[in-house]
Amino acid sequence: MKKVTQISVFSSLFILMLLAATSSSAQNIKPDTDNAGLTLPKGFTALKVADNVGRTRHIAVNKQGAIYVKLERLDNGKGIVVLKDTDGDGRTETKTTFANYIGTGIAIKGNYLYASSNKEVFKYALNENGDIVDENAAATLVTGLVDKGQHNSKSITLDNAGNIYVNVGAPSNSCQEKDRTKGSMGMMPCPILDSAGGIWQFKTDQLNQTYATGVRYATGLRNVVGLDWNNQLNQLFVTQHGRDMLNNLFPDIYDTTVSAELPSETMYAINKGDNAGWPYVYYDHVKGKKMMAPEYGGDGKKTVDDKFINPAMAFPAHMAPNGLLFYTGNQFPARYKNGAFIAFHGSWNRSPLPQEGYYVVFVPYENGKPTGKWEVFADGFSGKTVVKNPRDAQHRPCGLAEGPDGSLYISDDVKGTIYRIMYQK
Amino acid sequence: MQRIFLVFVVMMISFTTVTAQTNNKLAAASAARGKMIYLQRCMVCHQADGGGVPKLNAPLDASSTVNGSDIAKLVKYIVKGLNDRIEIDGEFYANAMPAADDLKDQQIADVLTFIRSNWSNKAGPVTLTQVKQIRSKLK
Numbered sequence: 001m002k003k004v005t006q007i008s009v010f011s012s013l014f015i016l017m018l019l020a021a022t023s024s025s026a027q028n029i030k031p032d033t034d035n036a037g038l039t040l041p042k043g044f045t046a047l048k049v050a051d052n053v054g055r056t057r058h059i060a061v062n063k064q065g066a067i068y069v070k071l072e073r074l075d076n077g078k079g080i081v082v083l084k085d086t087d088g089d090g091r092t093e094t095k096t097t098f099a100n101y102i103g104t105g106i107a108i109k110g111n112y113l114y115a116s117s118n119k120e121v122f123k124y125a126l127n128e129n130g131d132i133v134d135e136n137a138a139a140t141l142v143t144g145l146v147d148k149g150q151h152n153s154k155s156i157t158l159d160n161a162g163n164i165y166v167n168v169g170a171p172s173n174s175c176q177e178k179d180r181t182k183g184s185m186g187m188m189p190c191p192i193l194d195s196a197g198g199i200w201q202f203k204t205d206q207l208n209q210t211y212a213t214g215v216r217y218a219t220g221l222r223n224v225v226g227l228d229w230n231n232q233l234n235q236l237f238v239t240q241h242g243r244d245m246l247n248n249l250f251p252d253i254y255d256t257t258v259s260a261e262l263p264s265e266t267m268y269a270i271n272k273g274d275n276a277g278w279p280y281v282y283y284d285h286v287k288g289k290k291m292m293a294p295e296y297g298g299d300g301k302k303t304v305d306d307k308f309i310n311p312a313m314a315f316p317a318h319m320a321p322n323g324l325l326f327y328t329g330n331q332f333p334a335r336y337k338n339g340a341f342i343a344f345h346g347s348w349n350r351s352p353l354p355q356e357g358y359y360v361v362f363v364p365y366e367n368g369k370p371t372g373k374w375e376v377f378a379d380g381f382s383g384k385t386v387v388k389n390p391r392d393a394q395h396r397p398c399g400l401a402e403g404p405d406g407s408l409y410i411s412d413d414v415k416g417t418i419y420r421i422m423y424q425k
Numbered sequence: 426m427q428r429i430f431l432v433f434v435v436m437m438i439s440f441t442t443v444t445a446q447t448n449n450k451l452a453a454a455s456a457a458r459g460k461m462i463y464l465q466r467c468m469v470c471h472q473a474d475g476g477g478v479p480k481l482n483a484p485l486d487a488s489s490t491v492n493g494s495d496i497a498k499l500v501k502y503i504v505k506g507l508n509d510r511i512e513i514d515g516e517f518y519a520n521a522m523p524a525a526d527d528l529k530d531q532q533i534a535d536v537l538t539f540i541r542s543n544w545s546n547k548a549g550p551v552t553l554t555q556v557k558q559i560r561s562k563l564k
Binding site for chain 1: 466470477
């Protein structure tokens, strides 16, 4: 009898745990009546999980559903926020903070949280509840990365073989002798590439790694902000911010309309040793060609066909792909599985034409390759039909994360809003 | 005697008014020329509304520096560009500003006059004499 009671107690507990687990899943959560102000495909709903969190850059969600947010500006001296939904309504009630540095990169892999400042990468142990074991016991994995202000965010992702990949953006537009100055030509070879303009690979189990001990995994990437490890293909994918100011620097070659649409924003499938060609080339998605950069002798017509990798996908110019996520969940319809979501922060370099981006895009994949098409998945962040000036945008998508139930989380770094997108039949 | 004084006062007032009107007209013409320079050279980063780009390019509209009395600083930014990370009204901006040292003194006066009087800005004009004097001291 005692045994039976024990069993029934255990099974009731188990059922309770199951209930607790499902109570926060998408099917039981009420979306915001206006879907958080977003426009979404049919069947999808949205809610604001949290608001006014700060300058929220990239985000990570643990197995228990807590959200780790990296801040670009300290909140009472702290740079990482932990948000928890304690009552299962999908909105977070508790907010704690730790870490004394600003930055962009944050990721969870196994029982560790990884986060970056603009110069370093840190690692924290997580306990069985997905909480930080000791917030003061950060292990410094990487130090001494280039931070010169421009393109200084260090995005991170991890593979399944104990490596972490870190973007080091080039502190330059196109490696001119004088940055962004008309008439100044490109340096040959571009000296910036020695310590920036690429992706570096480091070990997750070694402390105080530097350029000297890391591996320059890929180069010729001007400024990657979105990067994700594709577990299906076991390969690194990155999204690059293409160069600015073709018209201002070379008005005889590019008019303002061409300069607003070129060069492409690009997504690359990266293999070790790849070179994507910055600053020597840029990609033109209209021609489908790598073009010689005008700082290096290009005239808007000269193509480069025998060097450098081609992008896996190309998008219109200047939209700023800040977040990349391969969707692995089962909550969304099957066509979304293993496809890519990209958070476009929105452009500034298209004026006098209206700005573009400020939305989250979906890139469908078939058999491990993008179909070549892309679609706007979540729109309405800016709160404007047309964004003429960047400061008019109310929200700008930046980071992406997938929750344990397959919900998609999106961060906004203007007002610090965290969105959750769900599929509810 | 009193009458003469009154006439003198009236003359002085009308002279001042005429001078002020002339100055206003000059400043308006300067701002109009400055606008053309702004559209070609500055708008790409600082935007049509002078609002800049959050965290990348500093706003000119409602900026304490732009509306301030330190004209020398403004002239220097245009002539020399700006590569240092400086805090402006509590914010840092990541992009470098290229030097526009090909602009003539009058063009610099014009574009500054435009910037200081446009959008919500209501600061006074910058004159050719001021720019000449400041620029001669810049190396």
